[in-house]
Amino acid sequence: MTKKSEVIEREEVVIRFSGDSGDGMQLTGTLFSDTAALFGNDISTFPDYPAEIRAPQGTVGGVSGFQVHLGHSEINTPGDFSDVLVAMNPAALKANARWIKPGGTIIYDEDNFSAKNIEKAGYEKDPIKEEKLESYNVIPAPISTMVKEALKDLGMDPKSVVRTKNMFALGMVYWLFDRKLQYTEDYFEKKFKNKPGVAKANKIALRAGYYYAETIEALHPTYKILPAEIAKGTYRNINGNTATAWGFLAAAEKSGLELFIGSYPITPATGILEELAARKDLGVKSFQAEDEIAGICTSLGASFAGDLAVTSTSGPGLALKSEAIGLAVMTELPIVIVNVQRGGPSTGLPTKTEQADLMQALYGRNGECPVVVIASSTPSDCFHFAFEAARIALEHMTPVLLLSDSYLANGTEPWKIPAMKDLPKINPPFADRTTTPFLPYKRDEESLARSWAIPGIAGLEHRIGGLEKTIKGTVSYTPENHELMVNLRAGKVERVANEIPDLKVHGPISGDILVVGWGGSFGYLITAVRELQEEGHKVSLVNFNFINPLPKNVKEIFRKFKKIVVCELNSGQFADYLRIKHQEFTYEQLNKVQGIPFTIKDIKEKCIKMLEDK
């Protein structure tokens, strides 16, 4: 419908929407990414918001951002540097200037670049000049003035008018990327069904932005990103927290059990509790507990009573849950504990990402207290690993700790929707009347799992608890019995290795460098490794999802590479763990503890340096 002066076809583009935390940037970004996904681009998104709900307006601390990475080919990360930055105020520019690609496009609301706001953001006079961005494609737009003008006939109050600024900006970006407005307009219709005035205002602002961009023609070059070639099927966008919640729902359906979640709200894990609380239609018993301990203990009670029990938290909450995890280990009840990691220690950086709870997950309890530890690695595979965590917990009668992180929890990507018939059935080792007299700690010879006797079934009455027991369930402090039970509990967890998939090598199975990652940094690692491979380097990647127990083929893979580098967003916890488990190898490390993910550049530079150091 519009003629573009110059159209550039690009493989991929990164756009960052940035403004005050009240400017609606999360919604703006989400609407853009949904539109891109519907068009057929592969996408990856990441919201970046302050811990304070409303930090002081106009300050760098209050900047909220949403980054979208869209492409013609497979996209694995929300991108490091942005091609386009939308800055609603000077603080947004300040927070993001160093993340713009050289020569990139900056759209900003010049009405908001008043002397006062410029000063508040920490600039002297001319932000563009002070950031040395003069040679970039800088587009000042009087967004506030324009929306006031566009909406003047609607008779709205000034506050509501200003609230549509984000849609004006979105309209500009749609023009820039040659996108249709239909999806977003439909969204307004649905969202503001009972407020037709608001729907209309947003539509007008969106179109005004679109036509403004067309009129000024300052917006060249415009970008065209063709649809990605992705596997056939039905797709949807999903973030990690929702995918995790849905994985548990799927496991409940496949095991025929009811799902119970006892949890306490904590950033960035709350989305899991919220999603499951909304799923009463699928029979979820959600219990918002008075604290983290009550969260896990109600779940453990529900597990004792025969439900699929889960609890969700983040690092500080996991610390509070550790005693109850010990109880779950001792009573050998199935339960999944999700830890959506954030920057620590203590309250740390609640909205930022980190992978520094690994040791806590593996060892943070009293006594010999092993649990299965699994880590998700992309927003959508949170579904698969939540399902697997539940399956292993139920079939092996063990607590499973599932690690996610802030980056996965809030990031979204398109997901090919699975059919429930393709997922395996889950078979917990239920005790029945034929197993009387019921011995609580009698085990399956192969898996070492005990059987699960649900209250309500006559003849299976039994007692379990936190004190050491014999096979019969009698309390025992006998030295030999304690050691035997410690070994049996450990053996049970180790035997889970018999049924987890082999570790997969991305790239050739031998070479100069093996990049080793785990969990949520997969997207950055695979992107960097693929680029290195394209440049002709003999670099491959393995990314661990199963942490305890480790897959069986680790040694076989590791020995075929000259060097190994373990990359993680902490000070080297997984590297240390590998040093314990596979001492025969030498591990180099790439670590970052800044509350933000790796950049592709970080990883490539490290690998190049390792290749040069012969």
Add this chain to the structure above:
Amino acid sequence: MAETQIYKYTPKDFKSDQEVRWCPGCGDHAVLNSVQKALVELGIPKEKFAFISGIGCSSRFPYYMDTFGFHSIHGRATVIATGVKAANPELSVWQITGDGDALAIGGNHFIHAVRRNIDINIILFNNEIYGLTKGQYSPTSTKGLVTKTSPFGTIEEPFSVGELVIGAKGKFFARTIDTNVALSTQIYIEAAKHKGTSVIEVLQNCVIFNDGIHDTIADKEVRDDRTLILKHGQPMIFGKNNDKGLVLEGCRKLKIVKLGENGITENKLLVHDAFEPNPGIQYMLANMKYPEFPVALGVIRSVPGPTYDIALKEQIEGVKKTAKIKCMDDLLMSGSTWIVE
């Protein structure tokens, strides 16, 4: 039909094969007997009982019951029991706890369980001391009590269990003495029948570390004069000769009166109303202390109200009725999706 079936149990059916290991003379033995007697009367099949405990001497209780049992961790029995009941409202869930377990380390869970009114029965063994750790003061120890951690006497105000329950919007509170098996059994039966969180405070004797702590009111010689056994619908009379009673003075204070003196007759005495939702008088009764007053025993408050477990179940059933999403495949395909061909 399970409801109409009659279960012919004897207390022995509820005894497990475990040897009871409390100290000889400990009040816990009597509580165990009373509970086993009460269960026989409930008409509930044995496999529907779950006994959940925390940590402390009393928390060994589930091992001695031939029911489903879970001996958990310190302070957390309340929430484990809550999870069991929320998961399966058909179970009869009993929590065994002590003054330290329920009110110190587990205090937060205690008030929230009471607030939610989840249908569990909490038997709180109050011996005003930490027994298992060998004699430290507890949140119910009388101010000034000399213990191993208060060698110069405690400087803290104790909790009153009944006051706490009523303050947390509790609907059922009863008090008994460990050695009074008949009264205790009756109270456990009423607690089991009450729908909602039932808190039963058992004044229990620790023969080793706080021996005789309740003797001033519980001793045979004096108990009739120093306790008042409340019965719903009955006037509040006590005393060895049934000659003392309670009246309300100026609508705000309780007062002991003597029958026959100053024209006081039985029909001038307060009549106990355990079902009255306004907790005013029940609160005063729960807080009566010797020597100013007799200590109130029996069911002090028993008010019906919605329970968490049933509300949860009904909310789920209600949502399910009109829900568009009936199974996982429905959910997976809901909202914005697109097809790649």
